[in-house]
Amino acid sequence: MGKKGGNKTGSKAATAPAETASETELSPQKKFDLLKNNEKLLKVTSVDFRQVVESHVLTDKLIQKSISIESEIDPGFPKRDENSIQELTKWMVKFGAKIDGVEIKEMEDFGYGICASRDFSEGEFIISVPRKLMMTTESAMKSELDYHIRNDPMLAHMPNVILALFVLLEKFKGDSSFWAPYLNCLPPSYLTVMYYSTAELDALKGSPIYEPSLKQCQNIARQYVYLRNLFHKHTDAGSLILKKYFTYEQYRWAVSTVMTRQNFIPASSPDDPMILALIPWWDMGNHDNAQLTTDYNIEADRSEYRTCRAFSAGDQVFMSYGKRPNSELFLHNGFVHVDNQSDGVKLRLGVSKSDPLVALRCGLLKELCIPSSAEFLLPASVRPFHPHGKFFAFLRIFNMDQAGLEEWTKSDNKEDLMLPDLTLPVDTKVWRFLSTRIKLLLAAYPTSLKEDENMLSEQNLSPCMRLAILQRMTEKRILNNTISDLEKLENGFDPNEQ
Known part of the structure; x- marks a missing residue:
């Protein structure tokens, strides 16, 4: 079961709407310090995603400095009651x-x-x-954001950012906004990864969700700097409203609001695509x-x-x-559903370009409309586990020798490679390969499943740390159960006899 928002320990206390908030402006020196800090933040968050793990500690330090400088002008968050x-x-x-x-x-x-x-x-x-x-992207286009939506290339392709900015625009209007009763009832903070400390993010090490979490933090920080610079360069109506109170904490909150609550609805015109709401x-x-x-x-x-x-x-x-799966609920909604019947661990597999049989493997995969590099789900609820469909075909093709690849390339029944009830000589190799691969995933975690279970019994865990441990714990349970099923398959167990 899940919830969309939460009160994180240490979050800033709620204050009145922007129209009654402090009129304090940053001093010239602090404006300069913020500008220089954000220049560094933009640079460090613009690195290649392969460097995101190495740069995330510095990213967090720079974000915290921006938050500290902007604390004087931040108008606070809703205090629902x-x-x-x-x-x-x-x-x-x-x-x-x-x-x-x-x-x-x-x-x-x-x-x-x-x-x-x-x-x-x-x-x-x-x-x-x-x-x-x-609150929709259509209503945003009719608001003071219209100028930037029409003229800014980033906003033109990111409706989620448009909706986040629309939330801030209306929030900064205070009680004069039509949507004030709704905005006043939103959570003051969230449990999305942008609210995690460095230590809380690092608790995800070994998890398939670790790098996507870091990338999300990197993206939001980079967007914040870009948008802040954008609003301070212009004098249109939207910029005049947003620039005064646009801070990292405000943007993080608005992005989290949209991420955890957005839905697609039909556009007003039947000729237009679906819109965010x-x-x-x-x-x-x-x-x-x-x-x-x-x-x-x-x-x-x-x-x-x-x-x-x-x-x-x-x-x-x-x-x-x-x-x-919980990986999506964790990353986009900020919760973990322990009894999630749709949970699973995504396993990325790909044919190496250095494989001497790469041409044969990729050619056969292409005929079955299977990419040579893809993510496959190890499901939590399907027990005993047995791969099927394109996942099973990929595993078989990945583990075949040259003779097997040549034979199946000539076959008129290539689709049979997807059938779980068809036993092939390569299948034993498939079970061993997949079991070894999953054991490597488990070895990448710094803690064991038992250690995670013991940690969750501690009373002083922050909400974010508790979620991080819960997420990696659900992953380990799925991986351990899958290994157990694969060992049975390797020993000749037939899941169809269950």
């Missing part, structure tokens, strides 16, 4: 939302969530939210294993949510964020 939740609900209903039998409440271990105030059977209507209440009130729902039961009613021009299963009065009403 029962009163702001009530104001949000009134605003929603006033402008056409339908909310039936549910309320927003603080839920144990989840922060805020949606709570049933009556019994529900599966498939019952709960919430509908009309388009006009949503933040859907107020509905986005307080937390994730669990379930079917997707949110849809967009084009005729009524609103999103609609129906219960994914039966709930009793007092229960938390969950929804599904989609069938996604």
